[in-house]
Amino acid sequence: MSSEPPVDPQDVRAAQIDRVRIEDEMEQSYIDYAMSVIAGRALPDVRDGLKPVHRRILYAMHEMGVTSNTSHRKSSSVVGETMGDYHPHGDQAIYDTLVNMAQEFSMRYPLVDGQGNFGSMDGDPAAAPRYTEARMADIAEELLADIEKDTVDFSANYDDRLTEPDVLPAAYPNLLVNGSTGIAVGMSTKVPPHNLGEVIDATIELIDDPDATVADLMEHVKGPDFPTGANIVGRNSVRKAYTTGRGRVRVRAEMDIEEFGNDRQRIVVTELPYQENKARIVERIANDVNEGLIEGVSDLRDESDREGVRVVIELKRGANVDVVKNQLLEHHLESTFGVINLALVDGQPKVLTLKETLEHYIDHRKEVVTRRSQFDLDEAEARAHILEGRLTALENVESVVETIRESEDRDAAKTALRNAYDFSEEQAEHIVRMQLGSLTSMEAAEIEDEYEDVQATIERLNEILDSEQELLDVIKDELREIKDKYDDERRTGFVEDTGSVTHEDLIPEEESVVVLSEDDYIKRMPAADFRAQNRGGKGIIGTDLKEGDRVSSVFVASTHDYLLCFTDKGRVYQLKTYQVPEMGRTARGKSAVNVLDLDDDEELTAVVNTDDLTGDEYLTMVTEGGYVKRTAGDEFDNILSTGIRAISLEEGDALADVQVTDGDRHLVIGTRDGMAIRFDEDEVRAMGRTARGVRGINLEGDDRVAGLAAIDEEHHNWVLTVTEHGYGKRTDLDQYRKQSRNGKGLIDIKTNDRNGPVCALETVTYGDHLFAMSAEGQIMRTRVEDISTIGRNTMGVTVMDLDEGDTVAAVDVLTAERVSGERTADDAASTDGDDADEEGEAADDAE
Incomplete structure (x- = not known):
């Protein structure tokens, strides 16, 4: 009989408890939470310009086969697939992101092609996901191009059933092209959109001249190019944003002065600053007119339609159009876009200059093209190996057929072929499965032509892998193809910051x-x-x-x-x-x-x-x-x-x-x-x-x-x-x-x-x-x-x-x-x- 005292269950439980300082636990837990939000939710990756929810929606559509050349699918189907497989953070957040990617006034180059009510510049919400339909836009497919060729790393999804890409191959610099907005813990990002052609030209310039300065790149990238157009006031603020990663860009509405009636004029607003609510602007203008803060306005109406913005402000006879225009600019039709070019670089948030942003993208494309070339090379060499076996079999067609006929079964035939002609296992397997029709002289000629083509491909892929200059040339050629396919004219113009004479100008500073x-x-x-x-x-x-x-x-x-x-x-x-x-x-x-x-x-x-x-x-x-x-x-x-x-x-x-x-x-x-x-x-x-x-x-x-x-x-x-x-x-x-x-x-x-x-x-x-x-x-x-x-x-x-x-x-x-x-x-x-x-x-x- 043992003399040891019985073990107290409370002592066992106490031994399983670790004592920690509440300050240390709170600090570490908050840091873990903050980094989870920063890296996993709120900030875009500098390589593909996407936050995780955007990337997961596009990848889910890719896996569903909902591409630009298929029919539209219900948005609820896309949302459900994304939430069930990759992003378990609520359907509303996913749908809001999907809507944003389909809005032409939100994205410079929309990544989703939507059918139905996807909201408006007046702040109207999109219809419920069961009423709208979506599919991938053409340009979105360029972000996913070659993803099946081991071009990017994959990680397990939230429940370890599937894998998802850590980043997309991104055939163009999407972070600059479409911009990004996000609020993390203790930091935020606000990258403006840009013109695709300008960004690609700057990228090629930097590839050709790695010592190019931000000023050199600005010869191509004139400034942000907002989907709603309007005008950037001055260029100094843009230069500061590109050289420091932070800046405040003033954006002014586009206005025309029209004559109508009997010597009367009206101001017609045709473009509004980015991310401004049109209905709210019209309402605020109306309130200022009613309160007498803006004088000389006789009528105000919104004539906007699907073709574009048209807000008409009719003036009273004798009203000074310049004064009214300046009052509108001062209080309603000019806003500031605060640029914070913050993105994840190797998983860490960093404020980037224009040059640094493009450098990180170029490094990403070099890795993608290298991995794709190696993947294609492995496949080409495997195919060449099979073709070499077929050509050998055709040269010895009678003895090969005789060897196969004399074998007891398929395995014996493969063994006999390998012993007789030094075939590999893969070559022997392929030969025993060949059909008799492939032994014709025409089929042999086709195999020889294919073998020559595969050898040329192997030679070209080896050139790319052995020479960085060849690799960079491939990247430039692919960028030029993207530009030729999707480039368009700038929407946002520039106006000099000369201003107009206002009451404030008459007051000495x-x-x-x-x-x-x-x-x-x-x-x-x-x-x-x-x-x-x-x-x-x-x-x-x-x-x-x-x-x-x-x-x-x-x-x-x-x-x-x-x-x-x-x-x-x-x-x-x-x-x-x-x-x-x-x-x-x-x-x-x-x-x-x-x-x-x-x-x-x-x-x-x-x-x-x-x-x-x-x-x-x-x-x-x-x-x-x-x-x-x-x-x-x-x-x-x-x-x-x-x-x-x-x-x-x-x-x-x-x-x-x-x-x-x-x-x-x-x-x-x-x-x-x-x-x-x-x-x-x-x-x-x-x-x-x-x-x-x-x-x-x-x-x-x-x-x-x-x-x-x-x-x-x-x-x-x-x-x-x-x-x-x-x-x-x-x-x-x-x-x-x-x-x-x-x-x-x-x-x-x-x-x-x-x-x-x-x-x-x-x-x-x-x-x-x-x-x-x-x-x-x-x-x-x-x-x-x-x-x-x-x-x-x-x-x-x-x-x-x-x-x-x-x-x-x-x-x-x-x-x-x-x-x-x-x-x-x-x-x-x-x-x-x-x-x-x-x-x-x-x-x-x-x-």
């Missing part, structure tokens, strides 16, 4: 200072009216306030800038700087209701220049109560005249500051009592506009957040802190120890009755100019390098000399880049500025 008071008076003044003076000066008068009114906001912007104006209530408005009335320094301004539709108790707290925003950047906001959030910049593309919600606020909280960030910044939140906390931006996940955010700093007592600085560690930036009593300082980022968000932070600046609470935090660098405005209307402009760089636990130095009872109301920074571009304004500067300089020189450096 210059840096301006915009002032808003608590009683909602607003105005702008040229920034050049304020000369930079030494710190510690009183500044000069910036506005004439009525009794009891005080300055609430000041910001610096170019007259042509589009601005996002954030208020303490968490709303955001869009403003063109020149829309603010320009007035002199001693003027009061005009009512802000004519410019911004603010509530009575709503004040601006931050202004962001939309020119700074790209699809990869964020608006990072902080509230007075210490909450912080990031929202993608593209969520602020369409802002109503009445504003939109930018952040949800708790009762008693208010938006304190907003900064543009790129995901890699260091955030420093400063409070009115002089505390500051630094943490990495990625500690705050991206959220929607209506989210509240997460805790950024843990405030003590009745302390409130004063501002936010977003620092780029690669550049020499400082955190600039300014207090209400006119004190300030610059501090290096490394003075702020990095912490996790929601901490109490460190002392940033000593605040007391002398320097007062903190009113602003800014990010500054060499060459920036600081504009500080007092509540009583004085404006002080100074160079930031004149403000001392000192440590955290100090009071700062005098930045602005304030009168008794006055305080700093707001500050803003004019960046060094914009300072250098500012117009010379010695004449514009007043003598008050000279007096202020003298006062500034006497300022003390108290700490």
Whole structure:
């Protein structure tokens, strides 16, 4: 009897459990998920330009035999076959992709030939898959050509029943020809379509001259060629997209001016920018006409049909057609296509230039043609081997027949033939199966001719495999054949970026200072009216306030800038700087209701220049109560005249500051009592506009957040802190120890009755100019390098000399880049500025 204690089942189960850190498991699981989406769902392969779902649909149609020369099949049949064998991610996703490949306004060269309702440019959805039919388009078959000749690798499908191609042979550079759009995890791709002939010419150019530059290739590839036509504005943006892999291409509708009736004109839109919804554009134009934003329009109608787009805008008698046309372009008929040439290269996402894209395609075709040639060579040599045996048999036909007749059975006959004539197993097998009719002299002549042809084929295939130049010549010849078969004229033209005279053109582009008071008076003044003076000066008068009114906001912007104006209530408005009335320094301004539709108790707290925003950047906001959030910049593309919600606020909280960030910044939140906390931006996940955010700093007592600085560690930036009593300082980022968000932070600046609470935090660098405005209307402009760089636990130095009872109301920074571009304004500067300089020189450096 054993003396060992019985095994506890719980101990057995415990031994089967691995202990892991939740952080490590979440990180690895998320990375695995992200890579699965990136490589398996959302991004195209640089070699064939297809995402997996596109590739699987085409391969399923190929396996079904639904090619361009067969009858159409129900779309539901194609979808079901694709989902059942290759893509188990839902029939709707597959059908949406199939529809997209059949839409002539979506694909420059549609890969699917559809019958039935496949949607429209008005955003109408396609009919259900049971009502539509599809088959492969001619040009799609070129992507699959020679796939049965071991030209590409195959992998097991999702249930290991079948195999599917990892990539298609792709007889033309489909990534550039048809483009691609996809959103993965943390990245996205947006490759515009191009003209097939131009891309093929550029590919041949690069084959002939591997040292060709992007500029050389652009001699062939003029720019994107959209299926909806329209015009690209200027060529610099295209050049940037091709040389860097990223760019923003402006696309403008094609319009004609027609005369009709009694001295009247109409604007006829015949081509629209790519991926724009025609019905929505017409609706927006109609709304602007009804609201009086577009004047001079008498009628608007959509006369589009299957032949093309035709939107008619009839003008009133005497209306200025150029003004209306420019208004339409500014708001409705011009859009921006953001190029992100991101594709999978060896399974890894990479942003590619035009040259790199074509180089990877050429490498792919070299491998395809090499593998195809080797496959054909193996088959040709096998056939030549059989023909050699047949020719030998024909030369000895009587003895061969006699040998076969004398053999007991077929196996004995094969053995006898192999012994007598040194035939291989394959040759002997073929000979014993020959029919007597093949022994005629005519049949023998045909075999000899075929043998000569096969030998010539073998010789040619060996040449291709032995010489890279021969291989490249084959690739070029096949590309030329594709071009001859499918090439067509460009649809998208180019227009110079000369523009037309508009109201905006009549406004000189210059840096301006915009002032808003608590009683909602607003105005702008040229920034050049304020000369930079030494710190510690009183500044000069910036506005004439009525009794009891005080300055609430000041910001610096170019007259042509589009601005996002954030208020303490968490709303955001869009403003063109020149829309603010320009007035002199001693003027009061005009009512802000004519410019911004603010509530009575709503004040601006931050202004962001939309020119700074790209699809990869964020608006990072902080509230007075210490909450912080990031929202993608593209969520602020369409802002109503009445504003939109930018952040949800708790009762008693208010938006304190907003900064543009790129995901890699260091955030420093400063409070009115002089505390500051630094943490990495990625500690705050991206959220929607209506989210509240997460805790950024843990405030003590009745302390409130004063501002936010977003620092780029690669550049020499400082955190600039300014207090209400006119004190300030610059501090290096490394003075702020990095912490996790929601901490109490460190002392940033000593605040007391002398320097007062903190009113602003800014990010500054060499060459920036600081504009500080007092509540009583004085404006002080100074160079930031004149403000001392000192440590955290100090009071700062005098930045602005304030009168008794006055305080700093707001500050803003004019960046060094914009300072250098500012117009010379010695004449514009007043003598008050000279007096202020003298006062500034006497300022003390108290700490």
